[in-house]
Amino acid sequence: MKIKIILAEDDSDFGMILKQYLELEDFEVVWFQNPQDITEILKSDFSFHIGILDIMMPHIDGFSLAKMILKEKPEFPILFLTAKNQKIDRLTGLKIGADDYISKPCDPEELILRIKNILKRTLPTTAETQIKIGNYFLDTEKLLLSHKDGNIRLTIREQQLLLYLLKHNQKTIKRDDILNNLWETNDYFTGRSLDVFISRLRKYFINDPEIKIQSLRGIGFEIDFPTN
Template sequence: MKIKILLAEDDSDFGMILKQYLELEDFVVTWFQNPEDILPVLQSDFNFHIGILDIMMPNLDGFSLAKVILKAKPDFPILFLTAKNQKIDRLTGLKIGADDYISKPCDPEELILRIKNILKRTLSSETITQYKIGSYILDTDKLLLSHPKEKIRLTIREKDLLLYLLKFNHKTIKRDDILDNLWETNDYFTGRSLDVFISRLRKYFQHDAEIKIQSLRGIGFEIDFPEN
């Protein structure tokens, strides 16, 4: 199966180089210099496997574009390109629902690795598709966390993190182990992004007081999901 990539990048030189490199890796790339041209595609033949969106674009920035795409395609994986090193940009992207980010100019091999890691999680088949977590039900196929009071659409990264935490129920997990296994890198920004995801999971489980994801300073997290 050919992997189809949606690329939104207004810089003509960088966009062309990136498109050509991705095509050398056997990806099928549809490149949009004007992000607004993507909007009609959402209503028709949107058959992409992953989106790579530049943040700083005229008319429609990458954050706004991602919100529109994820509203129509909630489980669509997105990787942000940013020319900035400001952590606010990175954390904003993660809060929107992006799966990853990479700074420009990016190392082509690192970009390919990040794309493949996302696709490995997105396209992998799972034998168990539903998990009972206290008063919640996790449906990994639909990326849906359901509770009688609300239904929450998860990102791929949120689902993967939650499944990883489930493996260590009633145990302590080291931060470094989570970062090494799920992010495959361990630096300041990935550590901060992990904190963002943990905070979001705590908020998602707010309707069940027995579910606890407790931070242990300098160590990691202690997980307590009720037995069913």
């Protein structure tokens, strides 16, 4: 299967270089200089595996475009390109549900590595697709967390973190281990991103007091998911 990438980048020189480099790595790249063109295909021919979106674009910025895509395709992985190393950019992207970000000008080899790492996490099939977690059920194929009071559509990153926590159920997990295994890096921004996702999971499981994700200051988290 050839991986199909949607690239939203209004800079013609950088976009062309990036497209050519990705194609050398045997990716199929559809490049849009006008992000408005992407919105027209969202409900029709949208057969992409990952999106690379520049944050600073005319007409529609990368954050707004990501929200539009994720509204129609909640499971779609997104990597942001940003020319600014500002915390607000990165945290905004993470709150939207993006999987990663990289600053421009970026090292092409680092970009390829980040893309492959995201795909490695998002493309593999899982033998067990229905997992009982307390009063909830997780459908790993649909990224759907179900409860009698309603359903929650997870992002890919949220499900990855939840599955990692389930794998280490009733154990103490170090923050560094989570960051190195899921984000493959450990810095301030990824640490903040982990806190955002942990906070979301706690809210999702609010209807079952038996489910506990406790923070251990300076260590990590203590997990207790009743699975029977």
